[in-house]
Amino acid sequence: MKYDYRSGAVISPDAPADSLEAKAPYIDNGTSRRDPSRYYSKDFMQREWEDMWTRSWLIAGVSSDLRRPGAYFTFDIGGESILVVRTKEGAVNAFYNVCPHRGNRLVLNERGTLPAFSCSFHSWRFNHQGEALEITDRETFRPQTLQPCPSLTALACEEHAGLVFICMNPEPPPLEQAIGLPPEYLPTYEIDKMVVVRHISSEWAANWKIGVDAFYESYHLHAVHPETSEIMGDLQVQYDLYPNGASRMIVPFGQVSPRHHDQLSVNDGLKSMLASAGIDPDAFSGTAADVREALHRAKRARAEQLGLDYSKFTDYQLIDSWATGIFPNVQIGCHPEGVFLMRFLPHPQDPERFYYDNITMIRPSEVAGRQPPDWFGLPEGTDTSGNTRPATEHVPLGEPANLGLVLDQDSFLLPYQQKGVRSRGFKGAIFSEQEARLRHFHTELDRYLEGKK
Numbered sequence: 175m176k177y178d179y180r181s182g183a184v185i186s187p188d189a190p191a192d193s194l195e196a197k198a199p200y201i202d203n204g205t206s207r208r209d210p211s212r213y214y215s216k217d218f219m220q221r222e223w224e225d226m227w228t229r230s231w232l233i234a235g236v237s238s239d240l241r242r243p244g245a246y247f248t249f250d251i252g253g254e255s256i257l258v259v260r261t262k263e264g265a266v267n268a269f270y271n272v273c274p275h276r277g278n279r280l281v282l283n284e285r286g287t288l289p290a291f292s293c294s295f296h297s298w299r300f301n302h303q304g305e306a307l308e309i310t311d312r313e314t315f316r317p318q319t320l321q322p323c324p325s326l327t328a329l330a331c332e333e334h335a336g337l338v339f340i341c342m343n344p345e346p347p348p349l350e351q352a353i354g355l356p357p358e359y360l361p362t363y364e365i366d367k368m369v370v371v372r373h374i375s376s377e378w379a380a381n382w383k384i385g386v387d388a389f390y391e392s393y394h395l396h397a398v399h400p401e402t403s404e405i406m407g408d409l410q411v412q413y414d415l416y417p418n419g420a421s422r423m424i425v426p427f428g429q430v431s432p433r434h435h436d437q438l439s440v441n442d443g444l445k446s447m448l449a450s451a452g453i454d455p456d457a458f459s460g461t462a463a464d465v466r467e468a469l470h471r472a473k474r475a476r477a478e479q480l481g482l483d484y485s486k487f488t489d490y491q492l493i494d495s496w497a498t499g500i501f502p503n504v505q506i507g508c509h510p511e512g513v514f515l516m517r518f519l520p521h522p523q524d525p526e527r528f529y530y531d532n533i534t535m536i537r538p539s540e541v542a543g544r545q546p547p548d549w550f551g552l553p554e555g556t557d558t559s560g561n562t563r564p565a566t567e568h569v570p571l572g573e574p575a576n577l578g579l580v581l582d583q584d585s586f587l588l589p590y591q592q593k594g595v596r597s598r599g600f601k602g603a604i605f606s607e608q609e610a611r612l613r614h615f616h617t618e619l620d621r622y623l624e625g626k627k
């Protein structure tokens with residue numbers, strides 16, 4: 175196979191240069207191999223904390239979890255817990271989730287709605303601006319101990335495209351610039367109009383970057399997820415790199431992998447995609463090569479019937495997976511019906527553990543027929559009305575996360591890679607251009623660690 179590593183595969187060669195689908199300009203991140211200790215060393219983990227996690231913007235949660243005034247959530251990262259709250263003026267504020275009195279953790283729940291935050295130790299109370307409303311037995315404090323009046327410690331917090339970002343850096347860079355994607359990229363999906371319908375946080379026995387790496391390429395599909403070869407063009411994936419560590423891969427859906435033995439038959443996987451788009455697979459007269467066209471036509475036609483506005487989406491954007499990486503630790507699988515938001519959260523102490531946080535969001539099903547496609551993998555009976563925000567399901571290490579076959583395959587594999595990167599015989603990852611996003615991610619991380627950010 176001939177492969178131009180500067181362009182790789184391109185989904186729509188005729189896409190206008192300023193469209194979101196266009197192949198992003200080539201970025202050369204070199205060819206070097208990195209010391210594998212970055213995947214297991216405690217010292218490296220500590221440097222990441224000091225130089226990267228506490229300096230970069232991080233996605234703390236989603237705006238739809240903060241609809242009402244007083245709605246809050248907590249976001250745990252490393253050893254920190256951050257409290258994010260919607261004020262009655264509609265702003266979002268973030269504070270370190272710690273009581274200034276004696277350091278008790280202020281809010282213990284993951285999310286909820288409260289008129290004020292009350293500490294469980296001595297009942298000090300704080301408003302949504304972080305100011306002390308009540309200091310119990312105030313007269314028993316000598317006045318100078320309460321000067322200035324104790325308050326919660328705030329940190330930078332901003333919303334963009336339905337996502338809530340925080341930054342522990344007292345001088346954060348401009349958010350949109352830091353995200354690195356074209357400004358209209360995320361807003362196109364209207365994540366602010368979506369609701370969380372499933373949230374699973376499972377613990378995996380690997381470094382968080384082993385997680386990012388695995389989800390940033392489609393090179394492993396043929397080996398780890400062979401069943402995807404019926405419906406995903408794993409060698410036609412378009413890999414795009416953007417500034418500040420952001421990246422994207424467009425995985426073409428409804429296309430048989432060129433590695434698959436049968437390129438013509440409309441296989442079971444394609445049939446199920448046709449059915450999801452409202453096409454009777456038994457009445458479909460084309461071959462496998464006609465499925466993609468049929469899928470986007472059917473989806474657009476149905477959107478018009480249902481009064482959905484798909485005008486901002488290109489044809490293939492309606493059917494392909496636009497897996498979009500935001501540095502350092504988030505990938506969003508973007509689809510017009512909904513998004514899969516995955517976060518790779520480091521364990522607070524152990525560099526060889528991480529939390530895989532998987533949030534499924536959809537447009538609420540207020541319009542009949544607006545159910546997410548089957549391949550969203552939502553369990554039977556999932557409430558898609560948007561009326562109830564499900565609790566986060568926490569899955570301990572070693573227990574099946576019920577994330578579906580594909581993710582179970584990854585969670586089985588990654589601990590073996592974690593063991594392998596510790597071997598004296600391993601000399602650092604060798605990246606192909608199908609793994610350009612991994613190199614891009616590690617290059618950005620190194621910029622932080624080298625003090626260039």
Ligand code: FES
Pocket residue numbers: 273274275276277278293294295296297298
């Ligand atoms: S530690 Fe919070 S009120 Fe004492």
Ligand SMILES: [Fe+2]
Pocket residue numbers: 388389394398399580584
């Ligand atoms: Fe995978």
